[in-house]
Amino acid sequence: MRNYIVERFASSISEEKWKKHITLESEQKSLILNNKGSEHPLYLSYLCENLRQFGDYSLVTKRLKAYPQTTDELLDVLLNEISATIDNQTLVDAFFKVLIISNVGILESDIVTMLDKFLNKNTDETSRINVDRMTWSTIRRYLKIFLDTTWIDGHHLITFRHSSLLQKLHKRYFDENNSELRSIHGFFAQFYLSFTTIKEYSRRRVPYHYEQAHMIKELIVFLRSLESRAVNQIDRQAYLRNHRCKKQLPVQDSVANQRAYVCNVCATLFKLGPFTMTKNACLLCTTPILTSSLGQNNSLKREARVCMNHGSPGYPRTIKCTICKSLRSRNVGTPTPQIEPVAMNICFHCWMMGGAGTRCCEFETD
Structure with a gap:
């Protein structure tokens, strides 16, 4: 195999538009084949390409004798030559x-x-x-x-x-x-x-x-923006999953297991969804959650929950917006829809990737 590669290279030299149409001599071929490095195709590849670019044919034999015996050493030689030759x-x-x-x-x-x-x-x-x-x-x-x-x-x-x-x-x-x-x-x-x-x-x-x-904060902001539409859903979910809070939550609704909300201002702007501007996008990956006629029993969504560290110490009377992080009071008695925080959900896929259990939906960005 080595003989074949060297013969092919030697014959290709004559195809170059040099002033003299010549090929490698027998001694020169032997120097290549007797070099231990030539046992590896990668070494031969670098050596042959370097010889092809070598300008002074009269010094080829001397150069072949100076080549090192391993690919790693050959790369060092070639890189050092570049540093010595190039101006910039x-x-x-x-x-x-x-x-x-x-x-x-x-x-x-x-x-x-x-x-x-x-x-x-x-x-x-x-x-x-x-x-x-x-x-x-x-x-x-x-x-x-x-x-x-x-x-x-x-x-x-x-x-x-x-x-x-x-x-x-x-x-x-x-x-x-x-x-x-x-x-x-x-x-x-x-x-x-x-x-x-x-x-x-x-x-x-x-x-x-x-x-x-x-830059995890910037990563999350980007994946929740319109600019990230080219990122496919699987990659989006994988990046976000890597930075989710690891805390598993208890079953009951409490300070240690809070429903995730978005304040009315962020809900109006709602810049979570690169694919949709509705309020039914997954809080994590922003994929639309189709509710249609399935109502509250929709198997494609789960309630988005947060732990005590990422929520409000005054829950359930106050909540922390998962977007702007500001504390908001929840209305007591008859709610006013225009100012009431919006409860968020996550899609079935993000729920499964989170361990198919109740897990905090916030991100560790520090």
């Missing part, structure tokens, strides 16, 4: 960082704007770093050996060629630097909300970056 190392470092944090790759249509925003997020006009298409084209030519492309939902993304490189660069740039990791995840979330070229795809990536940035 700051831009290279920024590109590697954002590509690592992206997790699935970066939209090619976004890369120039993203690098521009990332490099200049803390600078003023006098110290601004210029990033344009020409700059990116130059950098990409140098980094070609490390990159690949893929398609997700019909969109073209730039990715790393292999996960081994991703792991090495992650350790190089972010080893024990969790604060910078979270900062860049926060940058991604804001970029996808404000500057992206393909909004529907990017909106689906926002929850991941909010969660990785530990």
Whole structure:
């Protein structure tokens, strides 16, 4: 198999538009095959691609003798060569960082704007770093050996060629630097909300970056907004479930097991539902709950309940709005519909994901 790969590579060199149409010599092929690293296809892939870009053919034999014996060491050599060759190392470092944090790759249509925003997020006009298409084209030519492309939902993304490189660069740039990791995840979330070229795809990536940035309040606000319509229901429920209060509630209605309410102001605005503006959306995932003729015995909904820590100490005479967190008095006697708080429900799926029992419907955001 190794012989076949090397022969294919050697013959492909003659197809390149070099000044001299030549192929690898027998000695050079032997140097590749006798290198222990060539036992691994990934090593051969990096080596052959690096030779293809090597400009001075007269030094190929010397170069082949200098190659290390493992993929990990070869990657170190190639990365160090890039650092020594390229002028704009700051831009290279920024590109590697954002590509690592992206997790699935970066939209090619976004890369120039993203690098521009990332490099200049803390600078003023006098110290601004210029990033344009020409700059990116130059950098990409140098980094070609490390990159690949893929398609997700019909969109073209730039990715790393292999996960081994991703792991090495992650350790190089972010080893024990969790604060910078979270900062860049926060940058991604804001970029996808404000500057992206393909909004529907990017909106689906926002929850991941909010969660990785530990911006849980922003995550919940986003998932309860109209901007999150592109996030599918299963992903929405999974993100919200991860941050729900873990407290299981007693059976009886009491201070320790309070009905969840929304105040009349928030109920009027009702920005919970990205799919609906009715008051029958699930308090957690915002999916509409179809009540129709099923009335109070609707098996598709359950009462939304909160624990004492997330509710009102004066329950049931006072309640805490689950949206604005303000305390509101409940009317005694004949209620006035215009100012009466609205009791909330959760859908059957969120009830099942919560353990199919009475569990607090608030979120731990601290």
